[in-house]
Amino acid sequence: MKTKSEARRLHIVEVATEVFRESGFERTSMAEISARVGGSKATLYNYFSSKEKLFLEVMVSSNQQQFDAAQALLDFSDATFKQALQQFGVALLKLLFSPDVLSVRRLVIAEALRSDLGHDCYRRSRKLGEQRISERLQLAIDKGILKTVDANRMTTHLLGLLESEFTEWLVWRDAPELTEPQLQAAVERAVDVFWMAYGKQSD
Structure with a gap:
């Protein structure tokens, strides 16, 4: 209690x-x-x-549980790793572009030029998340699923690809909610590009 x-x-x-x-x-x-x-x-x-x-x-506490659930999908046991990337990407975008999280992200951006708040939020939230994703990708590298490339750089590319089609929504006053077909298709395109670059099967 x-x-x-x-x-x-x-x-x-x-x-x-x-x-x-x-x-x-x-x-x-x-x-x-x-x-x-x-x-x-x-x-x-x-x-x-x-x-x-x-x-x-x-900022840190409001969506931690959902992020943890999304990150846990980067697993090797129940699906191929490419399928795991797809599941992870859909869960992550649902979180990052939900109305509540969009509003918080916009607040951070608005404050970034006036104070250290943006940097502090990044350090305590996204940076930690990126480190944990990098650890999962490093496991895939060690298992020979992904190419031997710096896992931190790989993480940057993965997240950039996943968010790329919707980044401009951050500056829309009335951004629409993502539909399931939009999410699935956008993530599939992002994962395909990532896999072509880093998947061992693409050698």
């Missing part, structure tokens, strides 16, 4: 997530979050010493 303190912390993060999405990082104040949470600003600062740290927690 979670302690009362941990439950309070989680409640603060949930409320802050709503406020940041409604008002953006710049216009959101700790006073507004505190008012919605209920309690004093001093109590809020006991949990998070700055608005930046609270936003980072929102």
Whole structure:
């Protein structure tokens, strides 16, 4: 059972997530979050010493479980690795281009030129995710499934290919939700290009 303190912390993060999405990082104040949470600003600062740290927690925690589930699909046991790449790509794009995650990513981009928030979010979220994907790709290299190439560079190319057809959606005010046929087709094209470049069978 979670302690009362941990439950309070989680409640603060949930409320802050709503406020940041409604008002953006710049216009959101700790006073507004505190008012919605209920309690004093001093109590809020006991949990998070700055608005930046609270936003980072929102960014990192809001979709971690879904990302973990997507990454777990990069497996070798139940499908060929190319099929695993397809499953991983679909799950990842569903997450990255969902309305909630798009709104958070836009907040980070908007703040990137004004503060270190963008870099800090990258360091605590995407960078860690990329490292974990690289570890999975390195396993495929070690097993002779993928060519012997730097796994970090390979990860960069894989993610770039997966997101390439929808990157511009980040700057659309009313981006449509991805349909399943769109996702499947776009990921299949990305995986085909990746496989031609890095799949051992393409030698």
